[in-house]
Amino acid sequence: MSSTDVSPSAAGLDIGSRRFLHPGPLRWLRCLGWAVLLFFVFGLTDAAGSIFPEKLFKAQGPLIALATLVICLAGFALYAGLVRLAEARWPSELALRPAATELAIGLAVGAAMLSVVVALLVASGLYEVTGPRASSPWNMISVGVVSGFMEELIFRAIVLRLLMRAFGIWPALALSAALFGALHLSNPNATPTAAIAIAVEAGLMLASFYLLTGRLWMSIGVHAAWNFTQGWIWGARVSGIPVKESLYLSAPRAGAPDWLSGGAFGPEASVPAMVVGTGVAVAVLYWAWKRGNFRAAA
Template identity: 60%
Template sequence: MATDIGGLDIGDRRFLHPGPLRWLRSVGWMVLLFLVFTGIYGGVQFLPKSTPLDALKVLAACVAGFAVYAGAVRLAEGRWPPELKLSDAPLDLLVGAAVGALIMALVIAALCLIGVYRISGPHGGSPWQMLNIAIQSGMMEELVFRAILMRLLMRAFGVWPALIAQAALFGAAHLANPGATVVSSVAIMIEAGFLLAAFYLLSNRLWMSVGLHAAWNFAQGWLWGASVSGTPRTPSLFISEPKPGAPEFLSGGAFGPEASLPCMIVGTLVAALVLWMAWKKGNFKARPDATV
């Protein structure tokens, strides 16, 4: 059924309508959105991040980015994005945040138990800088990698190719980080790229992945005071770091816990479990945008 918005017949002008070369139209639309929203994310990263007011500004900028995405999807695809369904956001965010914080607690505990990490503190460092980083990375990276890349790759090629491709791209995106190696990027791909996508597939919404991503980074960076994806430490409650001489494949080295063997094991096990739940739910056949 056609829908008129501002004189445009959206029902007839949907860019991803069924028909010849829909895969190519999906990929083209994906590339355009990717370029636009990585640009927006780059702008958000330049905002100051030291105070509670800064946190509100970062949150407002990310919310504005989500609103631009919703508007673009409405105009080009003829639908309001169910992947951003607001009524489910509070519970999804809480569940995702709980899982992200728990995973990081298990990883830090494992690193200490096998004797490659040490923890000092508490130090009482301000949480605002890490909170701002967690908000922007949790919201904007999930929008780019899951709502844009994964969703449209699913539309073009199906679930499995999309799942693998977005995880590989997510890992590759961390190669430019300080201390990054091929091993650390493969670790990010496996433990985080698949894990975050698994929660997106399970719910067909973005919010669990946003909560998990943000809480993972916040717990790692502020609560435990470890390096987050190789970036310099921010003020933190505790300080966690590899012991001198600890093997990098066990400790993660300068890149931080995300490149460690315990993180790969825990993240991969949780990802496999959630992917199995999504498969049992039938979401490996369904599309988050199946109403289009």
């Protein structure tokens, strides 16, 4: 992984253009094949980060978060090596120099966004919040780490980037967001409405931060903090999954319409989340477009 800060410019986004992605016949098919292979490899890495620390290594407390982070960083190193071999480049999307700053910004933005969503749900009478109470944050930190690092690698650096190289920015945004939403249909209490909400408010929103910077760090921070804040701080269901421990406990009020509150899926399927997530997505996508990052570098 290069430590060079490769800043986006009017030349377009660096999404790979050599070796396996070189211009020529059937480039789109080569992009799709490479995307499918990487999706499979790092889908397994994502599963390892979710399962191994607790089930195989019996890690608890801080160790579960540390073990998860180590697996994710190993996955990033593997991705960098595969991209170097297949695309003849060190991935600028993993440039290390801006990582700390962009992660910190992303964490702050993600926590603020989810807290605004909960505040709107409470203010509109759709949710009630109780607590605080004693609890450990480590399991939810682990969830935030694996979802932030691995899902952003898979859906932004692999799916969005390679679809953009194959078909251009608009099909790439639409298809990657739709896939992100559709895969959440396997979650508990998922509905078509929830999948659409995830596609729009999260799929497009998280893509916008990658397109803005040309790197994953900010979208990783937003994704991780969104899930951690939702799960541990506010104790709401995370994409339909109930949390084990939380500082507060948040739930829809009796009689609150599911289409407004998100129902059993949690805040992510609520109208406030749609408004906040979509608003941020539109603003950041516009900013990325103004920076020239809706174009691929040659």
